[in-house]
Amino acid sequence: FNHMHIYIGGTVLIKDKFEARDALKTIQDEKVTTGFIVPTMYNLMMTLPQEELKSYDVSSMRVIISAAAPLHTKTKEWILDYFSNASLSEAYGATELGICTNLKHRDQRRKIRCVGQGVFGYEMKLLDEDGNPVKQGEPGILYATGPCMLDGYYKNPKATEENSAGPWFTVGDIVKEDEEGYYYVVDRKSDMVISGGVNIYPVEIDNCLMSHPKVADVAVIGVPDELWGESLKAFVVLRPGETCTAEELIEHCRQNLAPYKKPKSVDFVPELPRNPSGKILKRVLRDQFWKGQESGVS
Incomplete structure (x- = not known):
């Protein structure tokens, strides 16, 4: 994502570490327009005093992408209210899979605890423990195939085989699909x-x-x-x-x-x-x- 901004002539700000006050001041001073930020960072921003939060000008933000961890409803509501000029997208994926789904801004309050629909180039299916497709609305293990899949785990063919089904791959997430084709991550199987x-x-x-x-x-x-x-x-x-x-x-x-x-x-x-x-x-x-x-x- 950072490299894409550079490719199209944008400026990328890279910090050694995250600190909530520094992040908000940077958004204000540098007129940042796009943020690829994990939920933990928003949670840290939320802990700042309300009067201090009001003192920062974050109106330059236009696009916010959240990924890497579940975005809790309370955190999402805060993002939508605080960064009111920005369009929020919640992406789901994994290192092994790439980005598989995206919940667009227009669906953020309509689809609670949802990670959106499949992105272009990806196919998903939900299977039970025996490898059979589950019924719509029932939880199943998500398998995906798409352009950014891994070839396999380095020097670990056993793990590759255990998590593969032909061109399909899973990281063990348990997911449900609704009648509109939107996906909901129930939990990681290991959790x-x-x-x-x-x-x-x-x-x-x-x-x-x-x-x-x-x-x-x-x-x-x-x-x-x-x-x-x-x-x-x-x-x-x-x-x-x-x-x-x-x-x-x-x-x-x-x-x-x-x-x-x-x-x-x-x-x-x-x-x-x-x-x-x-x-x-x-x-x-x-x-x-x-x-x-x-x-x-x-």
């Missing part, structure tokens, strides 16, 4: 929790907790439970200056989700582990609980 024999997709609980006004960031995982096999644990980062109890957040989930989807425990942490692109590393959170044990999800 799914099996509690009492019921499949639970933590991203739904993530989104519920993110809707709480005191919450800045969250990650929900499955941890060992002698009775249920796995139970839900939430790791929560609060907004600056806020205080909250685990009971308050669990009650928030109870009021907005099915009873079996509320977390059993909540840990408050200063930050969540992330990779360089801003994705939360739930594996790092899980590993401290699952050492020497086997999760119900492979």
Whole structure:
């Protein structure tokens, strides 16, 4: 994306690291028009005081592209309101697949928790564990084929074979398709929790907790439970200056989700582990609980 701007004669600003105040000041001072920004960065902007946010002139922004991680509803609403002159696109893809789908600006408030329709040149299909197509509206493993696919994992033919089906490839994301051909990422298969024999997709609980006004960031995982096999644990980062109890957040989930989807425990942490692109590393959170044990999800 950066190289395309250079190719058409644009200017690209590259920062050594992200800092919310610096980013907003740069947008203001340099009259930035386009931003390819991951959701974590918006969440950090949202934590700034309202009066400070109002002091920045971000009216130059025309196009915002969000990718690399789920865009929670609260974050999306903030982007649409704060960068009111900009057109927001939410892209879905992976290093192995390229960009597969795009949710256009006109659909942002109409299609909640949606990643859009397939982009030009890509085909997608949703299969069950046995490789059979799922019915419309049912969750299935997304397989894609298109112009930016990988040839295979370097020196790892076993992983390549396990994730391939002819020209089709998957990274294990569980996705649903609606009657209009729009796709919804339910969760990553490896993040799914099996509690009492019921499949639970933590991203739904993530989104519920993110809707709480005191919450800045969250990650929900499955941890060992002698009775249920796995139970839900939430790791929560609060907004600056806020205080909250685990009971308050669990009650928030109870009021907005099915009873079996509320977390059993909540840990408050200063930050969540992330990779360089801003994705939360739930594996790092899980590993401290699952050492020497086997999760119900492979």
